[in-house]
Amino acid sequence: GICIEMKEVTKKYDSISALNGIDMEIPCGARYSLIGPNGAGKSTTLKILVGLLKPDSGKVTVGGFDPVTNQAKGIIGYLPEDAYPYINLTLKENLEYIGAIRGVEDPKSRAMDLIEKLDLLPYRYTKVSQLSRGNRQKLSVALAIVHHPKVILLDEPLNYLDIPTQASVIKMLDDLKATYLVSTHIMEIAEKLSRNVIIIGHGRVTWNGTMDHLRKMA
Ligand code: ADP
Numbered sequence: 001g002i003c004i005e006m007k008e009v010t011k012k013y014d015s016i017s018a019l020n021g022i023d024m025e026i027p028c029g030a031r032y033s034l035i036g037p038n039g040a041g042k043s044t045t046l047k048i049l050v051g052l053l054k055p056d057s058g059k060v061t062v063g064g065f066d067p068v069t070n071q072a073k074g075i076i077g078y079l080p081e082d083a084y085p086y087i088n089l090t091l092k093e094n095l096e097y098i099g100a101i102r103g104v105e106d107p108k109s110r111a112m113d114l115i116e117k118l119d120l121l122p123y124r125y126t127k128v129s130q131l132s133r134g135n136r137q138k139l140s141v142a143l144a145i146v147h148h149p150k151v152i153l154l155d156e157p158l159n160y161l162d163i164p165t166q167a168s169v170i171k172m173l174d175d176l177k178a179t180y181l182v183s184t185h186i187m188e189i190a191e192k193l194s195r196n197v198i199i200i201g202h203g204r205v206t207w208n209g210t211m212d213h214l215r216k217m218a
């Protein structure tokens with residue numbers, strides 16, 4: 001089936017048109033990068049899919065649900081552009097706390113599982129305020145997926161990460177059985193993330209296809 005669908009979606013902020021008719025269909029289980037320069041409409045697209053923003057017109061479904069419904073919320077994992085974990089809690093406490101809020105069965109073991117996968121073991125008792133930017137970003141990615149979401153929407157997840165750290169995040173994402181759409185403005189990052197790409201510019205989809213095909217066109 002189709003897990004992410006947008007049909008002729010438009011969105012304005014006051015007089016600024018952010019989206020001018022976005023169309024996409026992402027099959028369940030597929031992985032896509034959402035590429036485009038700053039201002040293209042990537043964050044707005046993701047916020048609409050998460051239900052944080054309402055489109056002005058058009059149709060949106062995630063996992064078959066309208067994004068503003070609770071059913072949709074439960075299956076979505078979202079990393080906002082400006083993710084901020086709880087600053088006075090430790091890395092591990094953040095994962096346990098958010099895991100518990102989102103109904104994870106055994107939040108403590110889930111927390112350890114993610115900590116190990118992301119090579120964060122030495123920092124598990126470190127308060128977020130004392131974490132490096134890179135480790136804070138890794139934690140933010142882990143928080144986005146702590147509840148085993150079926151549809152994963154990540155806004156520039158590899159920001160602030162050096163190459164080895166990018167690799168551990170990509171490895172962890174690769175191991176997940178989920179549909180994912182990950183935004184980036186960096187082509188090299190998109191190439192590492194997925195075989196499929198959607199390119200947007202000025203609030204419209206200008207390319208939707210495989211990375212291989214895109215390379216042949218270039
Ligand atoms: P991207 O994520 O690709 O950088 P955005 O979705 O953030 O693009 O932005 C798309 C357009 O909408 C840009 O022109 C941006 O300046 C504008 N925009 C985004 N957020 C707001 C906002 N809160 N208020 C006004 N304009 C905004």
Ligand code: ADP
Pocket residue numbers: 070073074075076077078079080101102103143144147149
């Ligand atoms: P409520 O329904 O009690 O108002 P929220 O709207 O905060 O609670 O969250 C509802 C559901 O949305 C949560 O159970 C969780 O599955 C999901 N959710 C909220 N925030 C995020 C996020 N950043 N990433 C992934 N899922 C989230």
